Amino acid sequence: MTWTLLLEQSLNGFQLGIVLFLMAAGLTLVFGIMDMVNLAHGSLYMIGALLCATFTEWTGSFLLGVLLALPAVLVVGILVEVVALRTLYKRDHLDQVLASFGLILFFNELARIVWGPEGMAIPLPAWLDGSIEILPGVPYPTYRLMVIVVGLAVAAALYWLVVKTRTGMLIRAGASNRTMVGALGVNIGLLFTLIFGLGAALAGLAGMIAAPIVQANIGMGESILIPAFVVIVVGGIGSIRGAFIAALIVGLIDTMGRSFLDVLLGTFMSANAAETAAPALSAMAIYILMAVVLFFRPQGLFPPQGRG
Protein backbone atom coordinates (compact mmCIF):
# COMPACT_ATOMS: atom_id res chain seq x y z
CA MET A 1 0.00 0.00 0.00
CA THR A 2 2.79 2.43 0.85
CA TRP A 3 4.46 1.56 -2.44
CA THR A 4 1.46 2.72 -4.43
CA LEU A 5 1.43 5.90 -2.35
CA LEU A 6 5.12 6.33 -3.05
CA LEU A 7 4.51 5.89 -6.78
CA GLU A 8 1.62 8.31 -6.72
CA GLN A 9 3.61 10.93 -4.84
CA SER A 10 6.63 10.57 -7.12
CA LEU A 11 4.35 11.22 -10.07
CA ASN A 12 2.96 14.28 -8.27
CA GLY A 13 6.50 15.45 -7.63
CA PHE A 14 7.37 14.84 -11.25
CA GLN A 15 4.36 16.87 -12.30
CA LEU A 16 5.31 19.78 -10.02
CA GLY A 17 8.79 19.54 -11.48
CA ILE A 18 7.39 19.87 -15.00
CA VAL A 19 5.48 23.03 -14.10
CA LEU A 20 8.59 24.43 -12.42
CA PHE A 21 10.64 23.61 -15.50
CA LEU A 22 8.31 25.54 -17.80
CA MET A 23 8.68 28.56 -15.49
CA ALA A 24 12.41 28.16 -15.02
CA ALA A 25 13.17 27.65 -18.75
CA GLY A 26 11.97 31.16 -19.58
CA LEU A 27 13.66 32.71 -16.55
CA THR A 28 16.97 31.05 -17.24
CA LEU A 29 16.89 31.96 -20.95
CA VAL A 30 16.08 35.58 -20.24
CA PHE A 31 18.72 35.73 -17.58
CA GLY A 32 21.36 33.77 -19.43
CA ILE A 33 21.07 35.76 -22.64
CA MET A 34 19.98 39.23 -21.62
CA ASP A 35 21.52 39.27 -18.16
CA MET A 36 18.14 40.40 -16.93
CA VAL A 37 16.42 39.46 -13.69
CA ASN A 38 12.70 39.45 -14.31
CA LEU A 39 10.50 39.08 -11.23
CA ALA A 40 7.44 39.71 -13.37
CA HIS A 41 7.84 36.25 -14.86
CA GLY A 42 5.40 35.09 -12.19
CA SER A 43 2.87 37.63 -13.43
CA LEU A 44 2.97 36.05 -16.90
CA TYR A 45 2.24 32.72 -15.24
CA MET A 46 -0.79 34.27 -13.55
CA ILE A 47 -1.94 36.10 -16.70
CA GLY A 48 -1.68 32.83 -18.62
CA ALA A 49 -3.87 31.03 -16.11
CA LEU A 50 -6.48 33.80 -15.93
CA LEU A 51 -6.67 34.30 -19.70
CA CYS A 52 -7.04 30.57 -20.16
CA ALA A 53 -9.85 30.51 -17.59
CA THR A 54 -11.69 33.27 -19.43
CA PHE A 55 -11.22 31.71 -22.86
CA THR A 56 -12.31 28.35 -21.50
CA GLU A 57 -15.48 29.97 -20.19
CA TRP A 58 -16.15 31.67 -23.53
CA THR A 59 -15.51 28.69 -25.74
CA GLY A 60 -16.63 25.99 -23.33
CA SER A 61 -13.51 24.00 -24.10
CA PHE A 62 -10.34 23.83 -22.03
CA LEU A 63 -8.29 22.86 -25.06
CA LEU A 64 -9.50 25.86 -27.08
CA GLY A 65 -8.90 28.01 -24.01
CA VAL A 66 -5.26 26.98 -23.93
CA LEU A 67 -4.84 27.41 -27.68
CA LEU A 68 -6.26 30.95 -27.52
CA ALA A 69 -4.47 31.95 -24.33
CA LEU A 70 -1.02 30.89 -25.54
CA PRO A 71 -0.67 33.51 -28.31
CA ALA A 72 -2.33 36.05 -26.01
CA VAL A 73 0.36 35.57 -23.34
CA LEU A 74 3.00 35.73 -26.05
CA VAL A 75 1.65 39.13 -27.06
CA VAL A 76 1.48 40.32 -23.44
CA GLY A 77 5.07 39.20 -22.94
CA ILE A 78 6.29 41.01 -26.05
CA LEU A 79 4.38 44.14 -25.02
CA VAL A 80 5.97 44.06 -21.57
CA GLU A 81 9.39 43.64 -23.12
CA VAL A 82 8.97 46.46 -25.61
CA VAL A 83 7.28 48.94 -23.27
CA ALA A 84 9.04 48.43 -19.97
CA LEU A 85 11.87 45.96 -19.81
CA ARG A 86 13.84 46.81 -22.93
CA THR A 87 15.22 49.96 -21.34
CA LEU A 88 16.45 47.95 -18.37
CA TYR A 89 18.92 45.61 -20.06
CA LYS A 90 21.78 48.02 -19.56
CA ARG A 91 20.84 48.83 -15.95
CA ASP A 92 22.19 46.98 -12.96
CA HIS A 93 20.35 44.04 -11.45
CA LEU A 94 18.87 46.05 -8.63
CA ASP A 95 17.09 48.34 -11.09
CA GLN A 96 15.74 45.36 -13.02
CA VAL A 97 14.53 43.68 -9.86
CA LEU A 98 12.81 46.82 -8.61
CA ALA A 99 11.20 47.75 -11.91
CA SER A 100 9.89 44.24 -12.46
CA PHE A 101 8.63 44.34 -8.87
CA GLY A 102 6.66 47.41 -9.92
CA LEU A 103 5.29 45.37 -12.82
CA ILE A 104 4.11 42.70 -10.40
CA LEU A 105 2.14 45.24 -8.36
CA PHE A 106 0.65 46.58 -11.56
CA PHE A 107 -0.35 43.19 -12.97
CA ASN A 108 -1.75 41.91 -9.68
CA GLU A 109 -3.96 44.96 -9.35
CA LEU A 110 -4.95 44.81 -13.01
CA ALA A 111 -5.93 41.18 -12.55
CA ARG A 112 -7.89 42.08 -9.42
CA ILE A 113 -9.83 44.71 -11.38
CA VAL A 114 -10.49 42.53 -14.42
CA TRP A 115 -11.03 39.13 -12.81
CA GLY A 116 -12.01 40.11 -9.27
CA PRO A 117 -10.19 39.19 -6.05
CA GLU A 118 -11.37 35.59 -6.13
CA GLY A 119 -9.77 34.58 -9.40
CA MET A 120 -11.33 31.82 -11.49
CA ALA A 121 -11.51 28.07 -11.39
CA ILE A 122 -11.06 26.09 -14.60
CA PRO A 123 -13.43 23.13 -14.91
CA LEU A 124 -11.86 20.13 -16.58
CA PRO A 125 -13.55 18.46 -19.55
CA ALA A 126 -14.98 15.04 -18.81
CA TRP A 127 -12.29 13.15 -20.71
CA LEU A 128 -9.60 14.65 -18.47
CA ASP A 129 -11.51 14.56 -15.22
CA GLY A 130 -11.30 10.88 -14.44
CA SER A 131 -8.42 8.67 -13.53
CA ILE A 132 -6.49 5.94 -15.25
CA GLU A 133 -5.09 2.76 -13.76
CA ILE A 134 -1.37 3.20 -14.23
CA LEU A 135 -0.76 -0.16 -12.55
CA PRO A 136 -3.40 -2.75 -11.78
CA GLY A 137 -5.30 -1.32 -8.82
CA VAL A 138 -3.44 2.01 -8.80
CA PRO A 139 -5.56 4.83 -10.24
CA TYR A 140 -3.96 8.17 -11.05
CA PRO A 141 -5.76 11.36 -12.18
CA THR A 142 -5.79 11.56 -15.98
CA TYR A 143 -5.17 15.28 -15.94
CA ARG A 144 -1.98 15.08 -13.90
CA LEU A 145 -0.70 12.39 -16.22
CA MET A 146 -1.57 14.66 -19.11
CA VAL A 147 0.45 17.49 -17.53
CA ILE A 148 3.49 15.26 -17.38
CA VAL A 149 3.10 14.18 -21.01
CA VAL A 150 2.58 17.73 -22.29
CA GLY A 151 5.45 19.02 -20.18
CA LEU A 152 7.82 16.38 -21.50
CA ALA A 153 6.70 17.13 -25.06
CA VAL A 154 7.36 20.85 -24.56
CA ALA A 155 10.73 20.10 -23.00
CA ALA A 156 11.60 17.95 -26.02
CA ALA A 157 10.44 20.65 -28.42
CA LEU A 158 12.51 23.21 -26.54
CA TYR A 159 15.53 20.94 -26.71
CA TRP A 160 15.02 20.59 -30.44
CA LEU A 161 14.63 24.35 -30.84
CA VAL A 162 17.74 25.19 -28.86
CA VAL A 163 20.03 22.44 -30.09
CA LYS A 164 18.92 21.75 -33.67
CA THR A 165 17.71 25.01 -35.20
CA ARG A 166 19.41 28.16 -36.37
CA THR A 167 17.44 30.27 -33.88
CA GLY A 168 18.56 27.93 -31.15
CA MET A 169 22.13 28.34 -32.26
CA LEU A 170 21.76 32.10 -31.91
CA ILE A 171 20.19 31.62 -28.47
CA ARG A 172 23.10 29.48 -27.34
CA ALA A 173 25.60 31.86 -28.87
CA GLY A 174 23.87 34.76 -27.14
CA ALA A 175 24.07 32.96 -23.83
CA SER A 176 27.81 32.52 -24.05
CA ASN A 177 28.78 35.83 -25.64
CA ARG A 178 26.16 38.36 -26.41
CA THR A 179 28.46 41.14 -27.60
CA MET A 180 30.12 38.87 -30.15
CA VAL A 181 26.75 37.74 -31.53
CA GLY A 182 25.79 41.40 -31.94
CA ALA A 183 29.09 42.15 -33.65
CA LEU A 184 28.45 39.33 -36.13
CA GLY A 185 25.46 41.22 -37.43
CA VAL A 186 22.61 39.48 -35.64
CA ASN A 187 19.72 41.74 -34.73
CA ILE A 188 20.13 41.43 -30.98
CA GLY A 189 17.08 43.55 -30.18
CA LEU A 190 14.82 41.26 -32.19
CA LEU A 191 16.42 38.13 -30.75
CA PHE A 192 15.84 39.44 -27.20
CA THR A 193 12.19 40.23 -27.88
CA LEU A 194 11.72 36.80 -29.40
CA ILE A 195 13.31 35.02 -26.46
CA PHE A 196 11.33 37.06 -23.99
CA GLY A 197 8.12 36.20 -25.83
CA LEU A 198 9.08 32.53 -25.82
CA GLY A 199 9.78 32.67 -22.08
CA ALA A 200 6.46 34.43 -21.51
CA ALA A 201 4.57 31.80 -23.47
CA LEU A 202 6.25 29.02 -21.47
CA ALA A 203 5.39 30.74 -18.17
CA GLY A 204 1.84 31.26 -19.39
CA LEU A 205 1.59 27.61 -20.38
CA ALA A 206 2.82 26.62 -16.92
CA GLY A 207 0.08 28.76 -15.42
CA MET A 208 -2.57 27.26 -17.71
CA ILE A 209 -1.73 23.67 -16.91
CA ALA A 210 -1.40 24.40 -13.20
CA ALA A 211 -4.69 26.33 -13.04
CA PRO A 212 -7.13 23.38 -13.09
CA ILE A 213 -5.23 21.94 -10.11
CA VAL A 214 -4.60 25.03 -8.00
CA GLN A 215 -7.22 27.46 -9.43
CA ALA A 216 -6.26 30.64 -11.27
CA ASN A 217 -5.92 33.38 -8.67
CA ILE A 218 -4.15 36.65 -7.88
CA GLY A 219 -0.73 36.13 -6.39
CA MET A 220 -0.31 32.61 -7.77
CA GLY A 221 2.72 33.90 -9.65
CA GLU A 222 4.55 34.97 -6.52
CA SER A 223 4.29 31.56 -4.94
CA ILE A 224 5.82 29.78 -7.94
CA LEU A 225 8.43 32.44 -8.73
CA ILE A 226 10.74 31.77 -5.80
CA PRO A 227 10.83 27.97 -6.28
CA ALA A 228 11.58 28.70 -9.95
CA PHE A 229 14.50 30.84 -8.82
CA VAL A 230 15.67 27.98 -6.64
CA VAL A 231 15.52 25.76 -9.73
CA ILE A 232 17.62 28.00 -11.93
CA VAL A 233 20.15 28.66 -9.17
CA VAL A 234 20.50 24.94 -8.43
CA GLY A 235 20.63 24.10 -12.14
CA GLY A 236 23.05 26.85 -13.05
CA ILE A 237 21.75 30.11 -14.49
CA GLY A 238 21.48 30.09 -18.27
CA SER A 239 21.39 26.32 -18.65
CA ILE A 240 18.17 24.74 -19.91
CA ARG A 241 19.44 21.22 -19.26
CA GLY A 242 20.32 22.29 -15.71
CA ALA A 243 16.88 23.84 -15.28
CA PHE A 244 15.20 20.61 -16.38
CA ILE A 245 17.11 18.35 -14.03
CA ALA A 246 16.95 20.80 -11.13
CA ALA A 247 13.19 21.31 -11.64
CA LEU A 248 12.59 17.57 -11.33
CA ILE A 249 14.83 17.36 -8.24
CA VAL A 250 13.10 20.33 -6.59
CA GLY A 251 9.63 19.05 -7.49
CA LEU A 252 10.36 15.60 -6.11
CA ILE A 253 12.03 16.82 -2.92
CA ASP A 254 9.21 19.24 -2.19
CA THR A 255 6.43 16.71 -2.76
CA MET A 256 8.19 13.82 -1.06
CA GLY A 257 9.10 15.99 1.92
CA ARG A 258 5.51 17.03 2.43
CA SER A 259 4.21 13.45 2.18
CA PHE A 260 6.81 11.31 3.87
CA LEU A 261 9.02 13.42 6.11
CA ASP A 262 6.86 12.84 9.19
CA VAL A 263 7.09 9.07 8.68
CA LEU A 264 10.81 9.30 8.06
CA LEU A 265 11.43 11.46 11.11
CA GLY A 266 9.14 9.22 13.15
CA THR A 267 11.59 6.35 12.77
CA PHE A 268 14.15 8.05 14.98
CA MET A 269 12.25 10.57 17.08
CA SER A 270 8.99 10.57 18.98
CA ALA A 271 5.85 10.75 16.84
CA ASN A 272 4.92 14.00 18.53
CA ALA A 273 8.21 15.71 17.77
CA ALA A 274 8.13 14.39 14.21
CA GLU A 275 4.68 15.82 13.68
CA THR A 276 5.89 19.26 14.74
CA ALA A 277 9.19 19.21 12.88
CA ALA A 278 8.07 17.62 9.62
CA PRO A 279 5.91 20.43 8.19
CA ALA A 280 8.55 23.05 9.07
CA LEU A 281 11.39 21.01 7.60
CA SER A 282 9.53 20.02 4.45
CA ALA A 283 8.57 23.64 3.81
CA MET A 284 12.24 24.56 4.07
CA ALA A 285 13.64 21.54 2.22
CA ILE A 286 14.17 23.06 -1.23
CA TYR A 287 15.79 26.17 0.22
CA ILE A 288 18.14 24.05 2.28
CA LEU A 289 18.94 22.15 -0.92
CA MET A 290 19.74 25.40 -2.64
CA ALA A 291 21.95 26.61 0.20
CA VAL A 292 23.87 23.31 0.17
CA VAL A 293 24.34 23.36 -3.61
CA LEU A 294 25.55 26.94 -3.53
CA PHE A 295 27.90 26.22 -0.71
CA PHE A 296 29.70 23.54 -2.69
CA ARG A 297 29.06 24.76 -6.25
CA PRO A 298 28.25 28.49 -6.30
CA GLN A 299 27.75 28.37 -10.09
CA GLY A 300 25.06 25.66 -9.85
CA LEU A 301 25.09 22.01 -10.83
CA PHE A 302 25.18 22.43 -14.61
CA PRO A 303 26.56 25.86 -15.47
CA PRO A 304 26.37 26.65 -19.21
CA GLN A 305 29.67 26.15 -20.98
CA GLY A 306 31.77 28.91 -22.41
CA ARG A 307 30.85 31.69 -20.07
CA GLY A 308 33.70 33.94 -19.14
Added chain:
Amino acid sequence: MVLNRRIIVTVLVLIALALLPVLLGGAPFYIGVVARAMILAIAAISLNLILGYGNMFSFGHAVYIGIGAYTVGIFAHYDIFNGFIQWPVGLAVSALIALLFGAISLRTKGVYFIMITMALAQMMYFLGLSLDKYGADDGLVIYTRSEFAGLIDLEDHVTLYYVVFGFLLLTVLGMARLINSRFGLVIRATKFNEARMRALGFPVGRYKLTAFVLAGTICGLAGLLLGNFTNFVNPDMMHWTRSGELIFMVVLGGMGSVFGPIFGAITFLLLEEFLSDLTEHWQIVFGPFLILVVLFARGGIDGLLGRKDRSDD
Protein backbone atom coordinates in the same frame (compact mmCIF):
# COMPACT_ATOMS: atom_id res chain seq x y z
CA MET B 1 29.58 72.09 7.17
CA VAL B 2 27.77 74.57 4.97
CA LEU B 3 24.14 75.34 5.64
CA ASN B 4 22.69 73.95 2.41
CA ARG B 5 19.27 72.81 1.32
CA ARG B 6 19.86 69.23 2.40
CA ILE B 7 20.68 70.17 5.99
CA ILE B 8 17.78 72.60 6.26
CA VAL B 9 15.26 70.07 4.96
CA THR B 10 16.65 67.29 7.13
CA VAL B 11 16.51 69.41 10.29
CA LEU B 12 12.98 70.58 9.45
CA VAL B 13 11.80 66.99 8.94
CA LEU B 14 13.34 65.90 12.23
CA ILE B 15 11.78 68.84 14.09
CA ALA B 16 8.41 68.05 12.51
CA LEU B 17 8.74 64.41 13.59
CA ALA B 18 9.63 65.50 17.12
CA LEU B 19 6.67 67.88 17.42
CA LEU B 20 4.08 65.78 15.59
CA PRO B 21 2.23 64.31 18.60
CA VAL B 22 1.95 67.83 20.06
CA LEU B 23 0.69 69.29 16.77
CA LEU B 24 -1.71 66.43 16.12
CA GLY B 25 -2.79 66.19 19.76
CA GLY B 26 -6.08 64.43 19.11
CA ALA B 27 -5.33 62.40 15.98
CA PRO B 28 -3.88 59.04 17.02
CA PHE B 29 -4.42 57.67 13.52
CA TYR B 30 -1.86 59.95 11.89
CA ILE B 31 0.51 59.56 14.81
CA GLY B 32 0.23 55.84 14.12
CA VAL B 33 0.98 56.23 10.41
CA VAL B 34 4.07 58.28 11.13
CA ALA B 35 5.26 55.98 13.92
CA ARG B 36 4.98 53.08 11.51
CA ALA B 37 6.88 55.06 8.89
CA MET B 38 9.66 55.74 11.40
CA ILE B 39 9.89 52.05 12.31
CA LEU B 40 10.21 51.14 8.64
CA ALA B 41 12.72 53.98 8.28
CA ILE B 42 14.94 52.24 10.86
CA ALA B 43 14.68 49.05 8.79
CA ALA B 44 15.42 51.00 5.59
CA ILE B 45 18.46 52.67 7.17
CA SER B 46 19.83 49.28 8.12
CA LEU B 47 19.21 47.98 4.59
CA ASN B 48 20.91 51.06 3.16
CA LEU B 49 24.11 50.09 4.96
CA ILE B 50 24.48 46.95 2.88
CA LEU B 51 22.53 48.05 -0.20
CA GLY B 52 23.62 51.65 -0.64
CA TYR B 53 27.09 51.60 0.88
CA GLY B 54 28.10 47.97 0.62
CA ASN B 55 26.65 47.10 -2.78
CA MET B 56 25.05 43.95 -1.38
CA PHE B 57 21.61 43.65 -2.99
CA SER B 58 19.82 41.79 -0.25
CA PHE B 59 16.25 40.93 -1.24
CA GLY B 60 15.39 39.32 2.06
CA HIS B 61 15.77 42.05 4.60
CA ALA B 62 12.20 41.87 5.87
CA VAL B 63 13.10 38.57 7.55
CA TYR B 64 14.71 40.43 10.41
CA ILE B 65 11.59 42.52 10.94
CA GLY B 66 9.73 39.23 11.25
CA ILE B 67 12.30 37.81 13.66
CA GLY B 68 12.07 40.87 15.91
CA ALA B 69 8.28 40.88 15.86
CA TYR B 70 8.05 37.12 16.37
CA THR B 71 10.37 37.38 19.38
CA VAL B 72 7.95 39.77 21.06
CA GLY B 73 5.01 37.62 19.97
CA ILE B 74 6.41 34.28 21.10
CA PHE B 75 7.59 35.59 24.48
CA ALA B 76 4.19 37.22 25.01
CA HIS B 77 2.58 33.90 24.04
CA TYR B 78 4.33 32.37 27.07
CA ASP B 79 3.38 35.36 29.25
CA ILE B 80 6.89 36.77 29.38
CA PHE B 81 6.46 40.48 28.84
CA ASN B 82 9.75 41.69 30.25
CA GLY B 83 11.41 43.81 27.56
CA PHE B 84 14.81 43.34 29.21
CA ILE B 85 14.51 39.67 28.24
CA GLN B 86 12.58 40.04 24.95
CA TRP B 87 14.70 42.71 23.33
CA PRO B 88 18.24 41.35 23.86
CA VAL B 89 17.04 37.91 22.73
CA GLY B 90 15.38 39.43 19.66
CA LEU B 91 18.55 41.28 18.71
CA ALA B 92 20.73 38.24 19.35
CA VAL B 93 18.55 35.95 17.22
CA SER B 94 18.49 38.53 14.41
CA ALA B 95 22.28 38.74 14.55
CA LEU B 96 22.68 34.96 14.54
CA ILE B 97 20.33 34.44 11.61
CA ALA B 98 22.04 37.27 9.73
CA LEU B 99 25.40 35.64 10.44
CA LEU B 100 24.18 32.32 9.07
CA PHE B 101 22.41 33.78 6.02
CA GLY B 102 25.29 36.18 5.36
CA ALA B 103 27.85 33.38 5.52
CA ILE B 104 25.87 31.40 2.94
CA SER B 105 24.85 34.18 0.59
CA LEU B 106 28.11 36.15 0.59
CA ARG B 107 29.76 33.20 -1.10
CA THR B 108 27.90 34.35 -4.19
CA LYS B 109 27.81 37.56 -6.16
CA GLY B 110 25.50 39.65 -8.24
CA VAL B 111 22.23 38.14 -9.22
CA TYR B 112 22.90 34.92 -7.32
CA PHE B 113 23.18 37.01 -4.16
CA ILE B 114 19.79 38.61 -4.87
CA MET B 115 18.15 35.24 -5.41
CA ILE B 116 19.76 33.55 -2.43
CA THR B 117 18.80 36.25 0.03
CA MET B 118 15.32 36.14 -1.44
CA ALA B 119 15.07 32.37 -1.16
CA LEU B 120 16.45 32.25 2.38
CA ALA B 121 13.91 34.88 3.40
CA GLN B 122 11.18 32.88 1.74
CA MET B 123 12.34 29.85 3.70
CA MET B 124 11.73 31.76 6.94
CA TYR B 125 8.34 32.84 5.62
CA PHE B 126 7.36 29.21 5.04
CA LEU B 127 8.79 28.29 8.43
CA GLY B 128 6.43 30.89 9.94
CA LEU B 129 3.53 29.44 7.93
CA SER B 130 4.21 25.95 9.23
CA LEU B 131 4.43 26.90 12.92
CA ASP B 132 0.94 25.85 13.97
CA LYS B 133 1.84 26.49 17.58
CA TYR B 134 2.39 30.16 16.84
CA GLY B 135 -0.67 30.77 14.72
CA ALA B 136 0.70 29.63 11.33
CA ASP B 137 -0.59 32.04 8.67
CA ASP B 138 -2.87 33.83 11.14
CA GLY B 139 0.12 34.84 13.22
CA LEU B 140 0.03 35.88 16.86
CA VAL B 141 -1.82 38.70 18.54
CA ILE B 142 0.39 40.49 21.05
CA TYR B 143 -2.02 41.47 23.81
CA THR B 144 0.61 43.00 26.06
CA ARG B 145 3.46 45.14 24.83
CA SER B 146 7.00 44.82 26.17
CA GLU B 147 7.29 45.96 29.79
CA PHE B 148 10.35 47.73 31.10
CA ALA B 149 9.96 47.38 34.88
CA GLY B 150 7.64 50.35 34.97
CA LEU B 151 10.27 52.71 33.53
CA ILE B 152 8.50 53.24 30.19
CA ASP B 153 4.88 52.49 29.40
CA LEU B 154 4.64 51.40 25.74
CA GLU B 155 0.87 51.00 26.00
CA ASP B 156 0.63 54.78 25.82
CA HIS B 157 0.77 55.60 22.12
CA VAL B 158 2.55 58.93 22.50
CA THR B 159 5.23 57.31 24.65
CA LEU B 160 5.62 54.56 22.05
CA TYR B 161 5.90 57.23 19.37
CA TYR B 162 8.76 58.93 21.20
CA VAL B 163 10.50 55.64 21.88
CA VAL B 164 10.40 54.93 18.14
CA PHE B 165 11.57 58.46 17.39
CA GLY B 166 14.44 58.06 19.88
CA PHE B 167 15.57 54.82 18.25
CA LEU B 168 15.31 56.42 14.82
CA LEU B 169 17.56 59.30 15.89
CA LEU B 170 19.98 56.87 17.48
CA THR B 171 20.07 54.70 14.35
CA VAL B 172 20.54 57.51 11.87
CA LEU B 173 23.20 59.30 13.91
CA GLY B 174 24.95 56.02 14.56
CA MET B 175 24.88 55.25 10.84
CA ALA B 176 26.28 58.69 10.01
CA ARG B 177 29.22 58.01 12.31
CA LEU B 178 29.64 54.43 11.14
CA ILE B 179 29.92 55.16 7.44
CA ASN B 180 32.58 57.78 8.08
CA SER B 181 34.53 55.53 10.40
CA ARG B 182 37.37 53.32 9.24
CA PHE B 183 34.95 50.40 9.01
CA GLY B 184 32.51 52.44 6.92
CA LEU B 185 35.26 53.60 4.58
CA VAL B 186 36.38 50.02 3.97
CA ILE B 187 32.80 48.98 3.18
CA ARG B 188 32.33 51.89 0.78
CA ALA B 189 35.67 51.31 -0.89
CA THR B 190 34.72 47.66 -1.41
CA LYS B 191 31.77 48.83 -3.43
CA PHE B 192 34.12 50.56 -5.88
CA ASN B 193 36.81 48.00 -6.23
CA GLU B 194 36.71 44.88 -4.20
CA ALA B 195 39.78 43.32 -5.81
CA ARG B 196 41.90 46.34 -4.97
CA MET B 197 40.74 46.34 -1.34
CA ARG B 198 41.64 42.70 -1.14
CA ALA B 199 45.02 43.38 -2.68
CA LEU B 200 45.56 46.08 -0.07
CA GLY B 201 45.24 43.35 2.52
CA PHE B 202 41.74 43.97 3.85
CA PRO B 203 39.80 40.83 4.75
CA VAL B 204 36.93 42.06 2.58
CA GLY B 205 34.72 39.04 3.22
CA ARG B 206 34.80 39.58 6.96
CA TYR B 207 34.02 43.28 6.60
CA LYS B 208 31.03 42.52 4.38
CA LEU B 209 29.76 39.82 6.71
CA THR B 210 30.07 42.21 9.66
CA ALA B 211 28.06 44.85 7.79
CA PHE B 212 25.47 42.21 6.87
CA VAL B 213 25.10 41.11 10.50
CA LEU B 214 24.94 44.69 11.74
CA ALA B 215 22.22 45.53 9.21
CA GLY B 216 20.26 42.43 10.22
CA THR B 217 20.50 43.28 13.91
CA ILE B 218 19.33 46.87 13.44
CA CYS B 219 16.47 45.60 11.32
CA GLY B 220 15.66 43.18 14.13
CA LEU B 221 15.28 46.23 16.35
CA ALA B 222 12.77 47.64 13.86
CA GLY B 223 10.94 44.31 14.12
CA LEU B 224 10.80 44.49 17.92
CA LEU B 225 9.31 47.97 17.60
CA LEU B 226 6.87 46.91 14.88
CA GLY B 227 5.61 43.93 16.88
CA ASN B 228 4.94 46.23 19.81
CA PHE B 229 3.39 48.89 17.64
CA THR B 230 0.98 46.70 15.67
CA ASN B 231 0.26 44.29 18.58
CA PHE B 232 0.51 41.60 16.00
CA VAL B 233 2.89 39.43 14.04
CA ASN B 234 2.38 37.08 11.09
CA PRO B 235 4.53 35.39 8.45
CA ASP B 236 3.46 37.95 5.87
CA MET B 237 5.89 40.42 7.49
CA MET B 238 8.69 38.24 6.09
CA HIS B 239 7.25 37.73 2.60
CA TRP B 240 9.67 38.66 -0.15
CA THR B 241 7.38 41.42 -1.37
CA ARG B 242 7.88 43.14 2.01
CA SER B 243 11.62 43.04 1.36
CA GLY B 244 10.94 44.55 -2.06
CA GLU B 245 9.07 47.41 -0.42
CA LEU B 246 12.01 48.05 1.91
CA ILE B 247 14.36 48.24 -1.08
CA PHE B 248 11.99 50.65 -2.77
CA MET B 249 12.01 52.87 0.33
CA VAL B 250 15.80 53.02 0.19
CA VAL B 251 15.86 53.76 -3.54
CA LEU B 252 13.02 56.29 -3.26
CA GLY B 253 14.88 58.12 -0.51
CA GLY B 254 18.23 57.92 -2.23
CA MET B 255 20.65 55.03 -2.02
CA GLY B 256 23.82 55.64 -0.10
CA SER B 257 22.63 58.78 1.64
CA VAL B 258 22.39 58.92 5.41
CA PHE B 259 18.94 60.49 5.79
CA GLY B 260 17.53 59.27 2.47
CA PRO B 261 15.87 56.13 3.86
CA ILE B 262 13.90 58.27 6.36
CA PHE B 263 12.52 60.41 3.53
CA GLY B 264 11.90 57.26 1.50
CA ALA B 265 9.99 55.42 4.22
CA ILE B 266 7.84 58.42 5.13
CA THR B 267 7.06 59.21 1.49
CA PHE B 268 6.26 55.56 0.80
CA LEU B 269 3.79 55.28 3.66
CA LEU B 270 2.16 58.67 3.08
CA LEU B 271 1.78 57.85 -0.61
CA GLU B 272 0.27 54.50 0.29
CA GLU B 273 -2.21 56.16 2.69
CA PHE B 274 -3.06 58.88 0.20
CA LEU B 275 -3.49 56.58 -2.81
CA SER B 276 -5.45 53.93 -0.93
CA ASP B 277 -7.81 56.69 0.21
CA LEU B 278 -8.39 57.60 -3.43
CA THR B 279 -8.99 54.08 -4.73
CA GLU B 280 -8.78 50.56 -3.45
CA HIS B 281 -6.82 49.73 -6.58
CA TRP B 282 -3.99 52.09 -5.63
CA GLN B 283 -1.33 49.58 -6.61
CA ILE B 284 -2.17 50.06 -10.26
CA VAL B 285 -0.73 53.56 -9.88
CA PHE B 286 1.95 52.59 -7.40
CA GLY B 287 3.53 49.91 -9.59
CA PRO B 288 4.17 52.17 -12.59
CA PHE B 289 5.31 54.93 -10.19
CA LEU B 290 7.95 52.54 -8.86
CA ILE B 291 9.09 51.77 -12.40
CA LEU B 292 9.32 55.49 -13.24
CA VAL B 293 11.38 56.19 -10.13
CA VAL B 294 13.77 53.39 -11.08
CA LEU B 295 14.04 54.57 -14.68
CA PHE B 296 14.29 58.30 -14.23
CA ALA B 297 15.01 59.25 -10.62
CA ARG B 298 17.75 57.03 -9.36
CA GLY B 299 19.05 59.73 -7.02
CA GLY B 300 15.78 59.49 -5.12
CA ILE B 301 14.50 62.27 -2.91
CA ASP B 302 18.01 62.90 -1.67
CA GLY B 303 19.01 63.61 -5.26
CA LEU B 304 16.42 66.40 -5.42
CA LEU B 305 18.14 68.16 -2.56
CA GLY B 306 21.14 69.08 -4.67
CA ARG B 307 24.45 67.49 -5.45
CA LYS B 308 26.89 66.36 -2.87
CA ASP B 309 30.17 64.59 -3.09
CA ARG B 310 28.36 61.33 -3.58
CA SER B 311 30.39 58.31 -2.79
CA ASP B 312 28.64 56.08 -5.26
CA ASP B 313 28.49 57.93 -8.56
